[in-house]
Amino acid sequence: MKKWLLLLMGIVAGAQDVHYSQYFMPNLWINPAMTGFMPSTFRAVFAYRNQWRSITPYPYKTFYGSIDLPLLQEVLFPDYLGVGLMVLEDRAGHSQLGTTEGLVSVAYHRSFSSNEEAPIYIGVGLQLGYGIRSFETDKLLFGSQFTIFGPDPTVPSGEYFVNTSVGFIDLNTGIWGFFAFNPHTSLFLGGSVYHLNNPQTYFYEPIPMYPRLTSYVGFITDIGTRSSLVLTFLHLRQHEYTEYTAGAGWVYYPWPKGYGSGFRGRDKSITLGMWYRIGDALYPAFRYDSQSWGFGISYDITLSSLRVANLMRGGIEVFVAFYGFKFKERLKNRQIYCPKIAG
Numbered sequence: 001m002k003k004w005l006l007l008l009m010g011i012v013a014g015a016q017d018v019h020y021s022q023y024f025m026p027n028l029w030i031n032p033a034m035t036g037f038m039p040s041t042f043r044a045v046f047a048y049r050n051q052w053r054s055i056t057p058y059p060y061k062t063f064y065g066s067i068d069l070p071l072l073q074e075v076l077f078p079d080y081l082g083v084g085l086m087v088l089e090d091r092a093g094h095s096q097l098g099t100t101e102g103l104v105s106v107a108y109h110r111s112f113s114s115n116e117e118a119p120i121y122i123g124v125g126l127q128l129g130y131g132i133r134s135f136e137t138d139k140l141l142f143g144s145q146f147t148i149f150g151p152d153p154t155v156p157s158g159e160y161f162v163n164t165s166v167g168f169i170d171l172n173t174g175i176w177g178f179f180a181f182n183p184h185t186s187l188f189l190g191g192s193v194y195h196l197n198n199p200q201t202y203f204y205e206p207i208p209m210y211p212r213l214t215s216y217v218g219f220i221t222d223i224g225t226r227s228s229l230v231l232t233f234l235h236l237r238q239h240e241y242t243e244y245t246a247g248a249g250w251v252y253y254p255w256p257k258g259y260g261s262g263f264r265g266r267d268k269s270i271t272l273g274m275w276y277r278i279g280d281a282l283y284p285a286f287r288y289d290s291q292s293w294g295f296g297i298s299y300d301i302t303l304s305s306l307r308v309a310n311l312m313r314g315g316i317e318v319f320v321a322f323y324g325f326k327f328k329e330r331l332k333n334r335q336i337y338c339p340k341i342a343g
Contacts, residue, residue: 017194017212017238018049018060018062018088018090019236019243020047020049020062020064020317021049021245021275021277021281021283021285021298021300021317022047022285022287022296022298022317022319023216023234023245024218024232025045025047025296025319025321026045026047026064026066026086026319027043027045027066027068028066028068028084028086028103028105028127029064029066029086029088030190030192030214030216031125031174031175031176031190031191031192031214031216032084032105032106032107032125032126032127032172032173032174032192033107033123033124033125033173033174033175033176033190033192034107034123034125034174034176034190035068035082035083035084035105035106035107035123035125035127036068036069036070036071036080036081036082036083036084036107036109037070037082037107037109037121037123037176037178038068038069038070038323040323040324040325041069041070041324041325042067042068042069042323042324043067043068043069043321043322043323043324044065044066044067044321044322045064045065045066045067045319045320045321046064046065046319046320046321047062047063047064047065047317047318047319048061048062048063048064048317048318048319049061049062049064049315049316049317050315050316050317059092059315060090060091060092060315061090061091061092062088062089062090062091063087063088063089063090064086064087064088064319065086065087065088066084066085066086066087067084067085068082068083068084068085068105069082069083069084069324070082070109071083078111078114079108079109079110079111080109081106081107081108081109082105082106082107082108082109082123082125083104083105083106083107084104084105084106084107085102085103085104085105086101086102086103086105086127086129087100087101087102087103088100088101088103089101097133097134097135098133098134098135099131099132099133100131100132100134101129101130101131101132101170102129102130102131103127103128103129103130103170103172104127104128104129105125105126105127106125106126106127107123107124107125107126108123108124108125109121109122109123110122110123113180117180117182117183118180118181118182118183119178119180120177120178120179120180121177121178122175122176122177122178123175123176123177124173124174124175125173125174125175125176126171126172126173127170127171127172127173128169128170128171128172129169129170130167130168130169130170131167131168131169131170131199132165132166132167132168133165133166133167133168133201133207134164134165134166135164135165163202166201166202168199168200168201168209169197169199170194170195170197170199170209171195171196171197172192172193172194172195172196173192173193173196174190174191174192174193174214175190175191175192176188176189176190176191176192177189177190184221184222185219185220185221185222186219186220186221187217187218187219187220188217188218189215189216189217189218190215190216191213191214191215191216192213192214192215193211193212193213193214194211194212194214195209195210195211195212196211198210198211210238210239211238212236212237212238213236213237213238214234214235214236214237215234215235216232216233216234216235217232217233218230218231218232218233219231219232220251226252226253226254227250227251227252227253228250228251228253229248229249229250229251230248230249230250230251230271230273231247231248232245232246232247232248232249232275233245233246234246243277243278243280244277244278245275245276245277245278246275246276246278247273247274247275247276247285248273248274248275249271249272249273249274249285249287250271250272250273251269251270251271252269252270252271252272253268253269254268254269254270268288268289268290268291269287269288269289270286270287270288271285271286271287271288271289271296272284272285272286273285273287275298277300279303279304280302280303280304281300281301281302281303281304281314282300282301282303283298283299283300283301283314284298284299284301285297285298286298289321291323292322292323293320293321293322293323294319294320294321294322294323295318295319295320295321296318296319296320296321297316297317297318297319298316298317299314299315299316299317300314300315300316300317301314302314
């Protein structure tokens with residue numbers, strides 16, 4: 001019984017990583033090459049996702065936290081270095097099968113344009129960390145605990161687990177680019193590979209962590225002096241799992257100080273959008289950003305066959321971000337102008 005239980009857990013554990021609907025906010029989760037790409041002294045992001053509460057008393061819960069910052073702007077100008085730290089925890093089901101990871105990221109951003117009105121940056125990044133994959137047994141039922149009167153958790157299970165938690169080293173890498181065609185229109189795109197070293201965990205038999213391949217592209221353009229249009233597309237593949245997500249957002253600047261693709265002189269913005277994870281869910285999203293902090297929320301509306309069980313109630317995802325002070329006055333001409341939705 002124990003063997004088949006752990007084999008089943010292995011299939012679940014090795015199937016896919018967690019995913020996010022607001023995928024550009026957990027920036028160190030989507031691509032280590034985005035580390036430190038920002039116009040402020042630091043960025044701290046915290047996210048929480050709760051999924052499948054409508055069909056189980058033990059829903060999937062995911063916690064994310066990261067902090068990253070640019071370094072050596074004066075020394076490397078117009079290039080610069082980015083460093084960051086990410087912590088991730090995911091728990092699922094009766095067994096609370098989950099992963100806890102801490103990773104350090106470093107990225108180098110190379111400038112390819114001397115035109116301050118149309119900056120071009122390409123960044124490469126590397127991420128290294130340590131994780132623990134574990135499960136709990138106190139809420140599980142085994143064959144010996146099923147009686148003629150039904151399941152009885154007070155009956156000894158007779159099962160003994162050598163390992164309920166195992167550690168692993170994780171290596172990730174990525175590349176990305178930001179291209180501003182003019183002060184009003186910009187493009188960003190990138191690709192990453194997570195679990196590059198193909199780590200394995202071992203409870204009863206080896207459980208592989210398959211590489212996660214992610215690619216994405218985004219486009220943002222002004223549609224007036226006080227608004228912009230954002231289009232994004234993401235492709236994620238991990239072993240036999242494939243995900244495609246596409247959507248659009250309208251960005252409104254209530255108190256504009258400037259004009260230009262959402263990345264020059266605009267300290268406050270409100271974003272409303274709709275995204276579709278093809279074959280799975282449709283989710284509206286709201287986001288607010290100011291110079292010092294940001295907040296976002298989305299809700300997955302299930303469209304797959306699972307909608308019969310959960311009545312289309314997929315899950316909620318929220319994040320909050322804090323941005324450090326803008327660069328010092330002597331560096332005002334060396335700022336990295338980028339829309340917050342791109343970094």
